Amino acid sequence: xxxxxxxxxxxxxxxxxxxxxxxxxxxxxxxxxxxxxxxxxxxxxxxxxxxxxxxxxxxxxxxxxxxxxxxxxxxxxxxxxxxxxxxxxxxxxxxxxxxxxxxxxxxxxxxxxxxxxxxxxxxxxxxxxxxxxxxxxxxxxxxxxxxxxxxxxxxxxxxxxxxxxxxxxxxxxxxxxxxxxxxxxxxxxxxxxxxxxxxxxxxxxxxxxxxxxxxxxxxxxxxxxxxxxxxxxxxxxxxxxxxxxxxxxxxxxxxxxxxxxxxxxxxxxxxxxxxxxxxxxxxxxxxxxxxxxxxxxxxxxxxxxxxxxxxxxxxxxxxxxxxxxxx
Numbered sequence: 001x002x003x004x005x006x007x008x009x010x011x012x013x014x015x016x017x018x019x020x021x022x023x024x025x026x027x028x029x030x031x032x033x034x035x036x037x038x039x040x041x042x043x044x045x046x047x048x049x050x051x052x053x054x055x056x057x058x059x060x061x062x063x064x065x066x067x068x069x070x071x072x073x074x075x076x077x078x079x080x081x082x083x084x085x086x087x088x089x090x091x092x093x094x095x096x097x098x099x100x101x102x103x104x105x106x107x108x109x110x111x112x113x114x115x116x117x118x119x120x121x122x123x124x125x126x127x128x129x130x131x132x133x134x135x136x137x138x139x140x141x142x143x144x145x146x147x148x149x150x151x152x153x154x155x156x157x158x159x160x161x162x163x164x165x166x167x168x169x170x171x172x173x174x175x176x177x178x179x180x181x182x183x184x185x186x187x188x189x190x191x192x193x194x195x196x197x198x199x200x201x202x203x204x205x206x207x208x209x210x211x212x213x214x215x216x217x218x219x220x221x222x223x224x225x226x227x228x229x230x231x232x233x234x235x236x237x238x239x240x241x242x243x244x245x246x247x248x249x250x251x252x253x254x255x256x257x258x259x260x261x262x263x264x265x266x267x268x269x270x271x272x273x274x275x276x277x278x279x280x281x282x283x284x285x286x287x288x289x290x291x292x293x294x295x296x297x298x299x300x301x302x303x304x305x306x307x308x309x310x311x312x313x314x315x316x317x318x319x320x321x322x323x324x325x326x327x
């Protein structure tokens with residue numbers, strides 16, 4: 001990968017939330033490490049798929065990347081500039097987000113025209129005619145008719161509402177879009193259409209995506225690289241082909257085992273995870289996956305494995321893979 005082509009860089013990012021007790025919440029009794037010492041890069045024009053169970057830190061990481069909250073420690077850079085709650089207006093224009101629920105992310109009191117134009121009201125001084133000249137071509141690209149402009153979100157299906165959300169995200173001509181499980185609330189028949197629309201828009205507008213999902217098949221369809229998180233940490237990062245051809249981390253393998261088989265008569269041997277998911281308030285010492293890993297060793301119980309490059313462009317945080325590479 002060309003480091004000159006990096007658009008987002010995350011260096012040892014941490015986001016900790018204190019757990020308070022007492023009548024007024026004045027006593028801190030613990031800390032939730034939602035994002036714990038995470039480092040990675042996103043390259044211009046690619047789609048980085050981020051996958052993991054609920055509670056692994058995906059949504060917290062996305063909010064850090066959007067500058068909606070500040071890191072506890074470490075840094076996040078967008079095109080070399082530090083990201084945070086005080087990020088520049090130019091950063092706000094160049095970075096947009098598409099949400100999981102297309103209905104709750106659209107203001108039901110606003111017309112579709114007002115919803116899509118809203119970012120332009122904030123980031124430009126265009127008049128009504130100029131804004132409409134930008135909105136109409138975008139509507140056409142996402143297959144929403146011009147007659148929709150005067151309507152409201154409740155008059156559309158879930159897939160149509162997500163298309164409207166995509167048009168709203170594109171209206172400021174962003175470079176980087178965070179897609180937070182954007183198809184998980186849609187019917188299977190509609191998911192494929194929206195995923196293909198994402199890919200079409202990426203090529204047409206030269207977009208870079210962070211695509212968050214809990215569905216391996218969706219990540220496989222849209223991603224160039226795949227990153228797996230578990231309990232606030234990155235446990236595997238690789239190109240799509242390397243990841244799906246040779247999954248390495250035991251947690252990633254368990255996620256792969258959970259992918260449904262399309263052939264009804266096929267026999268698939270599944271290896272269910274045993275043990276309990278650790279409390280994020282009191283995670284175990286060493287590797288966070290040790291309580292559920294079938295290959296746990298003494299080293300796992302005392303030492304957190306670093307995210308190590310075990311073969312070119314394939315990183316894994318697991319004691320099964322030492323400094324000399326794949327064992």
